[in-house]
Amino acid sequence: MVESRTRSRDVRALPRLLGRAVRLVRQADPRGFAAAAAYQLVGAVASVGLVVIGKLLLDILQVPDADDVPGGRLAVLVGALALVSAGSSAIGTFQSQQQRLLGERVALAAWERVLDVTGRARLETYESSTFYDQLQRVQTNAIMRPVTVTTGLFQLIGGGATTVAMLLAVAVLAPVLIPLLLLGGIPAILMSRRASRTEFSFAVAQSPLVRQRDYLREILTRREPAKEVRAFDAATVLRRRHDAMSRTFTAALRSQVRRRQRQTAVTALASGLALAAALGVLAWQVASERISIAEAGAAVLAVRLLSGRLDQVFGSLGQLFESAVFLDDLDRFLALGARLARPHGSGQAAPHRDVLAVEKVSYAYPGTSRPALRDVDLRIRPGEVVALVGENGSGKTTLAKIIAGLYAPTAGRVTWDGHDAAELGNDVTRASAVIFQDFVRYQFPARDNIGIGDPERMDDPDAAEQAARRAGAHGFLSVLPAGYDTILSREYAGGRDLSLGQWQRVALARAFRRDASLVILDEPTASLDPRAEHDLFADIRGLLQGRSALLVSHRYSSVRNADRIYVLQAGEVVEHGTHDELIARQGLYAELYELQSRTYL
Numbered sequence: 001m002v003e004s005r006t007r008s009r010d011v012r013a014l015p016r017l018l019g020r021a022v023r024l025v026r027q028a029d030p031r032g033f034a035a036a037a038a039y040q041l042v043g044a045v046a047s048v049g050l051v052v053i054g055k056l057l058l059d060i061l062q063v064p065d066a067d068d069v070p071g072g073r074l075a076v077l078v079g080a081l082a083l084v085s086a087g088s089s090a091i092g093t094f095q096s097q098q099q100r101l102l103g104e105r106v107a108l109a110a111w112e113r114v115l116d117v118t119g120r121a122r123l124e125t126y127e128s129s130t131f132y133d134q135l136q137r138v139q140t141n142a143i144m145r146p147v148t149v150t151t152g153l154f155q156l157i158g159g160g161a162t163t164v165a166m167l168l169a170v171a172v173l174a175p176v177l178i179p180l181l182l183l184g185g186i187p188a189i190l191m192s193r194r195a196s197r198t199e200f201s202f203a204v205a206q207s208p209l210v211r212q213r214d215y216l217r218e219i220l221t222r223r224e225p226a227k228e229v230r231a232f233d234a235a236t237v238l239r240r241r242h243d244a245m246s247r248t249f250t251a252a253l254r255s256q257v258r259r260r261q262r263q264t265a266v267t268a269l270a271s272g273l274a275l276a277a278a279l280g281v282l283a284w285q286v287a288s289e290r291i292s293i294a295e296a297g298a299a300v301l302a303v304r305l306l307s308g309r310l311d312q313v314f315g316s317l318g319q320l321f322e323s324a325v326f327l328d329d330l331d332r333f334l335a336l337g338a339r340l341a342r343p344h345g346s347g348q349a350a351p352h353r354d355v356l357a358v359e360k361v362s363y364a365y366p367g368t369s370r371p372a373l374r375d376v377d378l379r380i381r382p383g384e385v386v387a388l389v390g391e392n393g394s395g396k397t398t399l400a401k402i403i404a405g406l407y408a409p410t411a412g413r414v415t416w417d418g419h420d421a422a423e424l425g426n427d428v429t430r431a432s433a434v435i436f437q438d439f440v441r442y443q444f445p446a447r448d449n450i451g452i453g454d455p456e457r458m459d460d461p462d463a464a465e466q467a468a469r470r471a472g473a474h475g476f477l478s479v480l481p482a483g484y485d486t487i488l489s490r491e492y493a494g495g496r497d498l499s500l501g502q503w504q505r506v507a508l509a510r511a512f513r514r515d516a517s518l519v520i521l522d523e524p525t526a527s528l529d530p531r532a533e534h535d536l537f538a539d540i541r542g543l544l545q546g547r548s549a550l551l552v553s554h555r556y557s558s559v560r561n562a563d564r565i566y567v568l569q570a571g572e573v574v575e576h577g578t579h580d581e582l583i584a585r586q587g588l589y590a591e592l593y594e595l596q597s598r599t600y601l
């Protein structure tokens, strides 16, 4: 009962499904769509042509005396048969090549929409494992599915057109065969929806495992982890894990493939039986002289072509049904985009003429109950250098991300000159230049590694060099083999790698490259040598050229000249003031400063 209701729903869903498939392909490539559809229709006409020519040929040959065969007419028909056959096989090749191109365009259009989502999504989105599972499915399945839909759709158009024409031919030649041929296709369509559901559940169930296995592959093949994997001699164990996961996945895939094979066998058997019955009926009709040999011959040809085309029609319907579930998954992912996107803002950088204020801000990471920040208040005035210090895990980086507009506070607010950052949206990002402790080492030329700090003006030839000079990076970048055009990675021909401290200076140059009113530096000197660190902080105000700065650091000597230092403990600001004020207070800051001074002196 439930099953039959589902089937009728499937049939009703068909027009929507087809409409969607057509839209998907037409939007990606309207001309390609028209060309591929035309090929299919011409192919259908050619198939009918073959049957008609076949029937005419048999009619001519069925004369009692060979001398009565009209030679000229025979030659024309044979020529026409050869031409139509050659044309129809050429069209088959043309259309498969055309579909290959079209499939690529459709997949590309889907990729573009996926990348729109990932590019615009808030940073918090990247904290969710559900998001990654969905992303993995979208990447491996939903991206391929549009190609399947494209192929399925054109097979359906071509198969459908030929089927209608052949059914008409059979209706004229031997109408009794029609119900038999149609019955043979029904199991395929009934099976297709069930197959689509099992395929989707399989993909959902396997997403986490596939992601873990992909991650292990990355660790075992990429350059960055290579040194640690070797230093700990971990390759064998990681490889074993990878192989075990692969075995689990292959076993699951094997049962899935068996299930699908059983389903295919049932449908193939049904259509084979229908074909055999049709041929049997045809033989009986000839034997009882209900139809002529010529009609029977043409009908056999039509039935052969028709049964192939019916398989194609039902097969492509199956493909479309199957893809629909994955396309729904893609739609859900794309709809996420609207919900996850960061507000656009006005397109201007948030001004910082007055005060940037953090007011009673609390924050808990998604899926966690313990807040990483609680009731934090902080102020940064134009041109001020403000520092955040505190023990590991006290919330410094989290606060830096909130001030940069990357996370929205769970409670409280951040304001720029009195305007709520939640309303300013991306304007806050435009106004801030942030370099995190785990900054990205792009496998780009040095110029772009710096230029990405101001992506809209990345191509400015002099700006990268100026920023590099300010960050103390010009000396080592200018002597690279291709200067600023050298790719900063050994994974590319002519590429070079840098030392950690040099990389950190490149990252600093990236921050200086951005025309931002607030520079946020999270552990900016962790890898700098003492001279570089001293130079940076001795002249930090000169380097900032009037911009404000938020410095996160464990080096107390580096931040002692800040205008104000905020001390965080377990997500709360426990003290703030200048270095001298905090030392005089004899609180946590004084204790940590004292400890560090004793360690280093």
Ligand SMILES: Nc1ncnc2c1ncn2[C@@H]1O[C@H](COP(=O)(O)OP(=O)(O)OP(=O)(O)O)[C@@H](O)[C@H]1O
Pocket (backbone or CB within 6 Å): 127, 365, 366, 368, 372, 390, 391, 392, 393, 394, 395, 396, 397, 398, 399
């Ligand atoms: N992505 C995350 N999801 C959940 N919790 C997180 C996440 N990142 C950080 N935390 C937690 O939030 C708290 C504050 O972390 P945060 O990175 O802000 O500390 P921090 O002061 O910058 O530390 P460190 O000095 O080690 O860099 C910690 O308890 C940490 O475990």
